[in-house]
Amino acid sequence: MEIPLRKAKVSREGEFVVVDAKGVHYRELNEVINELVEKGERKLRLINVNGQRYIADGLRCDCYIEIHGVAGDDLAAFANGPTVVVFGDVQDGAGNTMNAGRIIVHGHGTDIIGHSMRGGKIFVRGHVGYRVGIHMKEYREQVPVLVIGGTAGDFLGEYMAGGRIVVLGLERLETYPEIAGEWLATGIHGGAIYLRDEVDEDRLGYGAKVEKLTHDDRRFLEAEVGEFCSIFSLNPEEVLNAEFTKVVPKSHRPFADMYSDAKEG
Amino acid sequence: MVRNFPPEFVVRVDREACINCLRCVRECPFGVHEYDREKKLWKRHHEKCVACLRCAYMCPVQAISIERSPMEYAPHPVWTNRVRKDIKTQAETGAVILTAMGNELPYVSYFDRLVLDACQVTNPSIDPLREPMELRTYIGRKPEKVELEEDNGVRLKTKIAPNLKLETPIMFAHMSYGSISIEAHLSMARAAKEVGTYMGTGEGGMHVELYPYADHIITQVASGRFAVHEEYLKRGAAIEIKIGQGAKPGIGGHLPGKKVTEEISRTRMIPEGSDAISPAPHHDIYSIEDLARLIYALKEATRYKKPVFVKIAAVHNVAPIAVGIIRAGADAVVIDGFRAGTGAAPQVHRDHHGIPIEAAIASVDRRLREEGIRHWGSIIASGGIRSSADVAKAIALGADAVYIGTAALIALGCTVCKKCYTGKCAWGIATQDPELRKRLDPEEGARRAANLLRAWSHELKEILGALGLNSIESLRSNRDRLRGVGLTEPELRVLGVKPAGE
Ligand code: SF4
Ligand code: SF4
Numbered sequence: 001m002e003i004p005l006r007k008a009k010v011s012r013e014g015e016f017v018v019v020d021a022k023g024v025h026y027r028e029l030n031e032v033i034n035e036l037v038e039k040g041e042r043k044l045r046l047i048n049v050n051g052q053r054y055i056a057d058g059l060r061c062d063c064y065i066e067i068h069g070v071a072g073d074d075l076a077a078f079a080n081g082p083t084v085v086v087f088g089d090v091q092d093g094a095g096n097t098m099n100a101g102r103i104i105v106h107g108h109g110t111d112i113i114g115h116s117m118r119g120g121k122i123f124v125r126g127h128v129g130y131r132v133g134i135h136m137k138e139y140r141e142q143v144p145v146l147v148i149g150g151t152a153g154d155f156l157g158e159y160m161a162g163g164r165i166v167v168l169g170l171e172r173l174e175t176y177p178e179i180a181g182e183w184l185a186t187g188i189h190g191g192a193i194y195l196r197d198e199v200d201e202d203r204l205g206y207g208a209k210v211e212k213l214t215h216d217d218r219r220f221l222e223a224e225v226g227e228f229c230s231i232f233s234l235n236p237e238e239v240l241n242a243e244f245t246k247v248v249p250k251s252h253r254p255f256a257d258m259y260s261d262a263k264e265g
Numbered sequence: 266m267v268r269n270f271p272p273e274f275v276v277r278v279d280r281e282a283c284i285n286c287l288r289c290v291r292e293c294p295f296g297v298h299e300y301d302r303e304k305k306l307w308k309r310h311h312e313k314c315v316a317c318l319r320c321a322y323m324c325p326v327q328a329i330s331i332e333r334s335p336m337e338y339a340p341h342p343v344w345t346n347r348v349r350k351d352i353k354t355q356a357e358t359g360a361v362i363l364t365a366m367g368n369e370l371p372y373v374s375y376f377d378r379l380v381l382d383a384c385q386v387t388n389p390s391i392d393p394l395r396e397p398m399e400l401r402t403y404i405g406r407k408p409e410k411v412e413l414e415e416d417n418g419v420r421l422k423t424k425i426a427p428n429l430k431l432e433t434p435i436m437f438a439h440m441s442y443g444s445i446s447i448e449a450h451l452s453m454a455r456a457a458k459e460v461g462t463y464m465g466t467g468e469g470g471m472h473v474e475l476y477p478y479a480d481h482i483i484t485q486v487a488s489g490r491f492a493v494h495e496e497y498l499k500r501g502a503a504i505e506i507k508i509g510q511g512a513k514p515g516i517g518g519h520l521p522g523k524k525v526t527e528e529i530s531r532t533r534m535i536p537e538g539s540d541a542i543s544p545a546p547h548h549d550i551y552s553i554e555d556l557a558r559l560i561y562a563l564k565e566a567t568r569y570k571k572p573v574f575v576k577i578a579a580v581h582n583v584a585p586i587a588v589g590i591i592r593a594g595a596d597a598v599v600i601d602g603f604r605a606g607t608g609a610a611p612q613v614h615r616d617h618h619g620i621p622i623e624a625a626i627a628s629v630d631r632r633l634r635e636e637g638i639r640h641w642g643s644i645i646a647s648g649g650i651r652s653s654a655d656v657a658k659a660i661a662l663g664a665d666a667v668y669i670g671t672a673a674l675i676a677l678g679c680t681v682c683k684k685c686y687t688g689k690c691a692w693g694i695a696t697q698d699p700e701l702r703k704r705l706d707p708e709e710g711a712r713r714a715a716n717l718l719r720a721w722s723h724e725l726k727e728i729l730g731a732l733g734l735n736s737i738e739s740l741r742s743n744r745d746r747l748r749g750v751g752l753t754e755p756e757l758r759v760l761g762v763k764p765a766g767e
Contacts, residue, residue: 058566074562116490134548139534259363
């Protein structure tokens, strides 16, 4: 059955431009968003969002976009600057290869959140799925930060090359109470993961190790977790007053000895 | 234990001609020539020579010649010299053998067993000097049908998807800045712009010096997502998602940290000195549906203005995979055959994975036609294209255009010494060493790369003329103009060609 597609309805509410996404195809919705941003609008409120993909994809602006509903795949992928606040859940790939900007999610996130992100921040209040933060990187002053209020699934921070991931584990899943899944940080060669729990070293993937938190780590956590708590109305002292485990790479060159030429000199 | 490892080459120096200028010592990046000034004694480390021939051509009195070493292990047809050396190397190091350039095993070359037709008597050939010959090729999605609108003249009503316009069906393949020098990149970028074709960035990003040529550059999005950035995507003429490459199908890549210099770090947007690791798969793509998501994420990010290609290695099930790629929304599928070159690959992968490009082109083209979607996307073939004849045969088998990598580097002076992964390329191509880089002048490089394209294009026109065709389009998938020589029935069936004489 063909679902009749609608045109996005645009109205104004105070300083916000409101876009009704009900029944609107993502391509049309994103065209409307892009046009509004190009016209100079800086505050957008998208209502009735129901899984539309690619919102704020590749967007370069310092605008503020509110999403009411469920944001579809690749939210703010390749984005360069916008702040996206989701009052609901996000689907796969939120913040995929993002360069700058902020994503704040009041609900849960599914898989590959923050995949390959190079800069900016993602705060997810609830749980996230598999393969989150894979190949996160950093570059000069750009150090991406991903904070998760709940727990993360398998392959968290795999191949991580930079940036910081914090998992708070404030709520746990009944079916899997661990703070993060299997193959944690496999192949990590840059960056760090902070888990608000004790994590046995033998649960880590190849190339990862546990390290003691330093004063700087504490300061970093105070700042980022503090911000997370103020956004989601949590008590920072309570959240921070806990044991954190820091996971880092054993080496920045995990494959250095793999090839015969390297050994020859 | 005695290291019984005969050198591959020996350096012969005519001592009478030699004037002791020490030029060879400076020219050889591998440290073969050594001169002890006090004792006035020469020592040649033959075992380090890779036969790049740099010293031989730079010696002012031509005193040097590089020869294959006469000393070899006793002949054995199964335990070849190479097999024995590989085992010894691995026994010493316990490591994976790294190599460069394309597959070295003596598999049959289908290109060399296919011959082109020519006109005789009944269908006159065309003289390209007298009649226009069309090599122009458009890469991208073509419409189902074209609708026109008539009001005050005729207007095109159908919306045409973005296509790349190639003046000749040959492009420079993706080789990253990092694996090759900026001078090599610049040479190809200038040549591409001049001739009206394109070059690929590879996964190392686009150096600022290439920005003036960006409208002739295809950017790449690989699993490491190095340099992938909204501006980078918008800057190029098209975007290529790299899933795999013919020289190492199924595996990722590592650029060792020692090669991530300040400039490379800036172009790739990664920290200096850290390994640049490209995982084997894209971890956001585990299915055709996931691939479709990335294709459209890139189209959305560039507002549907750039064609998006997807590159895969030619593997056993290449046809259904390519169909999936086109159905997922790609504007072209790039198929990289098992002879494709590389700057660094484990030898075992380079030599033993993947299938010949000829077979892959034929089956992908056939399958897309059978499904009625050939016009949805173009086929770009690469991996071991050595001449205009290979280009013509690839197109007759079903390709729209080809990428050339190794051939382009040879035009820039590469001698295929297979040592690119060392970063010490004696010809200034596969290196970041500022001294070695001076050996390649981008001006001269551009001239030679453009010349190669012109020469091949000219030959292509002559080939078309001999076939009695006046446009490259008429050759595409025209397998009736090919015949097989010395091929088995199943091989002929896969390639879709008749045996010679039939
Ligand atoms: S490696 Fe090259 S430069 Fe060095 S001796 Fe051999 S041919 Fe000459
Ligand atoms: S690019 Fe340089 S190192 Fe690589 S094969 Fe050619 S000459 Fe040798």
